[in-house]
Amino acid sequence: MSRETTTDLYEVTMALSYLREGMTQPATFDLFVRDLPPERGFLVAAGVEHVVDYLTDYRLGSEHIQDFASVLHRPPEDLEPLLGITFDGDVRAVPEGRVVLGGEPVLEVTAPLPVAQLVESYVLNQVSHQTALASKAARCVLAAEGHPVVDFSLRRTHGIEAADHAARAGAIAGFSATSNVAAAVELGLPAVGTMAHSYIEAFGPEEAAFRAFADAHPGPVTLLVDTYQTEQGVRTAAQLLRSLGNATGSAIRLDSGNLEEEARLARRILDAHGLPEVRIVVSGGLDEYAIDALVRAGAPVDIYAVGTRVGVSADAPYLDTAYKLVAYDTRPVMKLSTGKVTAPGPKQVFRRNGCEDVVALAEEAAPARSSPLLRPVVREGARIGPAPDLQHIRDRCVADIAALPGEARRITDPTPLHSSTSPRLRALTDRVRRHIRATYLPRTSP
Amino acid sequence: MSRETTTDLYEVTMALSYLREGMTQPATFDLFVRDLPPERGFLVAAGVEHVVDYLTDYRLGSEHIQDFASVLHRPPEDLEPLLGITFDGDVRAVPEGRVVLGGEPVLEVTAPLPVAQLVESYVLNQVSHQTALASKAARCVLAAEGHPVVDFSLRRTHGIEAADHAARAGAIAGFSATSNVAAAVELGLPAVGTMAHSYIEAFGPEEAAFRAFADAHPGPVTLLVDTYQTEQGVRTAAQLLRSLGNATGSAIRLDSGNLEEEARLARRILDAHGLPEVRIVVSGGLDEYAIDALVRAGAPVDIYAVGTRVGVSADAPYLDTAYKLVAYDTRPVMKLSTGKVTAPGPKQVFRRNGCEDVVALAEEAAPARSSPLLRPVVREGARIGPAPDLQHIRDRCVADIAALPGEARRITDPTPLHSSTSPRLRALTDRVRRHIRATYLPRTSP
Numbered sequence: 001m002s003r004e005t006t007t008d009l010y011e012v013t014m015a016l017s018y019l020r021e022g023m024t025q026p027a028t029f030d031l032f033v034r035d036l037p038p039e040r041g042f043l044v045a046a047g048v049e050h051v052v053d054y055l056t057d058y059r060l061g062s063e064h065i066q067d068f069a070s071v072l073h074r075p076p077e078d079l080e081p082l083l084g085i086t087f088d089g090d091v092r093a094v095p096e097g098r099v100v101l102g103g104e105p106v107l108e109v110t111a112p113l114p115v116a117q118l119v120e121s122y123v124l125n126q127v128s129h130q131t132a133l134a135s136k137a138a139r140c141v142l143a144a145e146g147h148p149v150v151d152f153s154l155r156r157t158h159g160i161e162a163a164d165h166a167a168r169a170g171a172i173a174g175f176s177a178t179s180n181v182a183a184a185v186e187l188g189l190p191a192v193g194t195m196a197h198s199y200i201e202a203f204g205p206e207e208a209a210f211r212a213f214a215d216a217h218p219g220p221v222t223l224l225v226d227t228y229q230t231e232q233g234v235r236t237a238a239q240l241l242r243s244l245g246n247a248t249g250s251a252i253r254l255d256s257g258n259l260e261e262e263a264r265l266a267r268r269i270l271d272a273h274g275l276p277e278v279r280i281v282v283s284g285g286l287d288e289y290a291i292d293a294l295v296r297a298g299a300p301v302d303i304y305a306v307g308t309r310v311g312v313s314a315d316a317p318y319l320d321t322a323y324k325l326v327a328y329d330t331r332p333v334m335k336l337s338t339g340k341v342t343a344p345g346p347k348q349v350f351r352r353n354g355c356e357d358v359v360a361l362a363e364e365a366a367p368a369r370s371s372p373l374l375r376p377v378v379r380e381g382a383r384i385g386p387a388p389d390l391q392h393i394r395d396r397c398v399a400d401i402a403a404l405p406g407e408a409r410r411i412t413d414p415t416p417l418h419s420s421t422s423p424r425l426r427a428l429t430d431r432v433r434r435h436i437r438a439t440y441l442p443r444t445s446p
Numbered sequence: 447m448s449r450e451t452t453t454d455l456y457e458v459t460m461a462l463s464y465l466r467e468g469m470t471q472p473a474t475f476d477l478f479v480r481d482l483p484p485e486r487g488f489l490v491a492a493g494v495e496h497v498v499d500y501l502t503d504y505r506l507g508s509e510h511i512q513d514f515a516s517v518l519h520r521p522p523e524d525l526e527p528l529l530g531i532t533f534d535g536d537v538r539a540v541p542e543g544r545v546v547l548g549g550e551p552v553l554e555v556t557a558p559l560p561v562a563q564l565v566e567s568y569v570l571n572q573v574s575h576q577t578a579l580a581s582k583a584a585r586c587v588l589a590a591e592g593h594p595v596v597d598f599s600l601r602r603t604h605g606i607e608a609a610d611h612a613a614r615a616g617a618i619a620g621f622s623a624t625s626n627v628a629a630a631v632e633l634g635l636p637a638v639g640t641m642a643h644s645y646i647e648a649f650g651p652e653e654a655a656f657r658a659f660a661d662a663h664p665g666p667v668t669l670l671v672d673t674y675q676t677e678q679g680v681r682t683a684a685q686l687l688r689s690l691g692n693a694t695g696s697a698i699r700l701d702s703g704n705l706e707e708e709a710r711l712a713r714r715i716l717d718a719h720g721l722p723e724v725r726i727v728v729s730g731g732l733d734e735y736a737i738d739a740l741v742r743a744g745a746p747v748d749i750y751a752v753g754t755r756v757g758v759s760a761d762a763p764y765l766d767t768a769y770k771l772v773a774y775d776t777r778p779v780m781k782l783s784t785g786k787v788t789a790p791g792p793k794q795v796f797r798r799n800g801c802e803d804v805v806a807l808a809e810e811a812a813p814a815r816s817s818p819l820l821r822p823v824v825r826e827g828a829r830i831g832p833a834p835d836l837q838h839i840r841d842r843c844v845a846d847i848a849a850l851p852g853e854a855r856r857i858t859d860p861t862p863l864h865s866s867t868s869p870r871l872r873a874l875t876d877r878v879r880r881h882i883r884a885t886y887l888p889r890t891s892p
Contacts, residue, residue: 005628006606008598009639012627017662023648071630071637113648124601125609152454155570156764158604160452163571165605181458182451184517191517193455198771201779202469202559205886216463226783228886256783308764317763318602318754325644333647337672337702440651441675
């Protein structure tokens with residue numbers, strides 16, 4: 001399926017109309033999250049690199065024209081004004097891994113109006129869901145307080161693409177590994193895995209299953225101990241690990257029941273067998289809330305494996321993102337729809353002291369001791385500089401989160417950070433609003 | 447990215463151990479949803495056709511062996527037992543579009559143990575999320591009570607694959623169209639679209655924007671009326687539609703504010719302009735709850751466009767699915783993990799009188815007036831018969847939902863339907879449980 005036809009039909013019909021009217025001057029669109037979900041104190045930007053790849057490859061060929069014509073029930077000739085369109089505009093974006101707040105542009109696209117419009121659907125999709133996943137993953141890392149967190153979400157994400165993005169979002173946020181082989185290979189991440197309950201059941205006795213696994217995989221092993229009855233499973237695992245001689249790097253996994261109690265029991269049994277080096281991995285419906293509860297209870301858990309709830313960002317499965325026209329042909333624009341008012345004009349976000357952010361006009365000078373968050377990533381359709389590597393993105397994320405105030409990092413009931421608006425942006429917003437009311441609305445309007 | 451490496455690492459390590467032990471007898475795995483989310487009274491099976499395509503194409507080549515070796519940090523020779531593996535087993539599945547309940551197998555895979563294990567992650571992923579999306583979409587169709595529902599979710603789904611699956615899930619459930627061009631082309635669905643607020647803003651005055659759109663797109667148009675102020679927007683649209691002569695098939699779209707009030711206002715204005723044929727489309731954060739409220743209030747809405755909340759199944763973004771070994775080498779197996787006990791043995795679901803379902807052993811005779819839900823779809827690695835077309839799947843879905851009792855179809859607080867278990871399956875479950883306790887557990891266990 002071609003990515004150029006991965007678009008809402010209205011992008012095509014609008015672009016055709018723009019071309020017909022000769023409206024091909026530069027337009028600027030801001031992509032931002034209106035308000036954070038109540039369960040989030042901050043967001044982590046992600047998806048930008050996929051957007052850059054998409055835009056720099058974008059080209060409408062005759063096969064796309066044919067598809068557009070077919071769904072519009074029009075002759076292909078009517079669609080020919082679109083033929084050969086490439087993305088020849090500029091993009092500024094918040095680098096992936098950086099913290100962003102509600103109302104701040106994550107990405108700003110400036111391109112000929114029809115072009116900037118045509119790419120909307122894909123750009124919104126990628127930044128929205130990848131930012132949602134990275135923000136969720138970051139909270140798991142915070143909750144784990146230094147314990148490794150690993151991604152086990154492949155089986156329950158919304159498709160395979162989403163699984164790969166969940167693995168990447170986890171890596172950005174600081175996860176130590178993923179179970180997803182394809183993602184591990186593509187992204188250069190460590191791959192991890194243990195065994196399923198089915199493995200034990202296929203053998204029948206746990207002892208036989210554990211021994212066969214160790215035979216097939218010399219070196220550290222992780223043994224799943226809760227298939228029949230956890231206490232006995234841990235004892236059987238401990239005996240097997242003792243018999244192997246070196247248990248360094250090996251672990252047992254708990255996947256059901258009261259994980260705090262089971263972890264304490266398992267730790268006692270392992271220690272009693274002289275295996276203090278054997279680690280305890282927990283899994284099964286975990287998210288940042290469950291991790292936080294285990295950490296606060298002092299449960300002797302070494303590694304947290306998160307899956308479904310994190311891979312679908314279950315408590316906030318979408319972000320209220322928008323891709324809004326803020327300027328056309330140098331004229332700042334906005335809409336006044338109830339609850340959806342947008343601020344006009346190309347923008348910049350200036351950050352100082354951690355996350356004291358000011359949303360300002362792009363042309364404004366940076367306030368003292370601040371630095372701009374939006375950086376040029378595409379110029380005239382070409383990528384600026386190489387894609388940053390994942391380690392670099394992760395380092396940025398860790399540094400940004402470390403600088404956040406405690407109330408935004410809190411797992412339960414976080415207080416969302418808010419940016420402020422520069423006086424010049426506020427003044428422009430008022431001026432454009434007054435202009436719209438005076439020019440386009442009847443005098444009786446409020 | 448290759449689909450063969452889209453797997454959890456543990457599938458690979460388990461398969462290697464099975465091959466080393468010569469454990470290649472047939473294994474049967476059941477894929478089922480443990481319990482329905484509280485917001486669901488029934489589910490609609492989906493994703494089966496993608497699974498069939500995947501399994502019938504599955505082949506582990508040297509490039510996959512190389513990837514497995516690299517993430518395991520082992521020499522490729524160690525992975526060679528996997529080389530050339532294809533899916534050579536059988537699959538029975540609930541046909542897509544059919545209603546399924548908690549605890550009922552949606553799909554049953556029987557294949558040599560390593561093979562049935564290797565395909566787990568992909569199979570679970572596809573059936574889980576597509577069934578979640580189709581079930582959500584079906585509730586929107588129920589809520590709309592005959593009004594068309596269309597899919598606008600592309601911009602907010604968890605990736606592009608998820609968007610295509612959301613469009614397909616909507617079509618299965620009875621949506622009338624999608625905004626997603628690529629999905630419309632691929633699936634042969636009607637594509638629909640209107641215009642964005644940015645379109646109006648680029649022109650400035652609404653009148654100019656509406657006229658330009660009608661000029662570029664002869665025939666019916668849908669005009670977005672809430673960019674600045676809805677009442678005036680509707681009046682401007684009404685004047686434009688009057689001036690076009692024939693307004694049949696045309697519509698206005700409301701995307702913000704109190705949609706019930708705005709729809710009543712818009713209807714009055716359109717009717718006052720002699721435009722009773724112009725329809726009202728509403729969008730903006732809609733789901734089955736919002737549609738239900740509008741329908742119950744008697745709001746004069748003609749078409750419901752659903753996006754984000756439906757495309758991510760926001761109130762139930764995942765299903766509690768499992769892919770569980772139920773038999774190996776003709777021996778029925780189960781696990782006893784707390785809260786995760788599974789029923790052993792290959793199964794069949796017998797349905798009568800709508801959804802009075804009995805989960806039974808596959809070998810049992812069908813109860814009177816019942817028919818089996820699981821049908822063979824793959825035999826010895828080959829697809830059985832052609833893929834059903836989307837219209838056929840949709841017809842099945844509509845018929846199944848029509849036969850559901852009202853309490854399961856209810857939008858708010860639905861009562862989930864439960865299947866019963868045949869006496870023979872109950873007896874087998876008890877026998878296997880006793881056998882496990884007697885054989886694998888110490889006498890002191892409960």
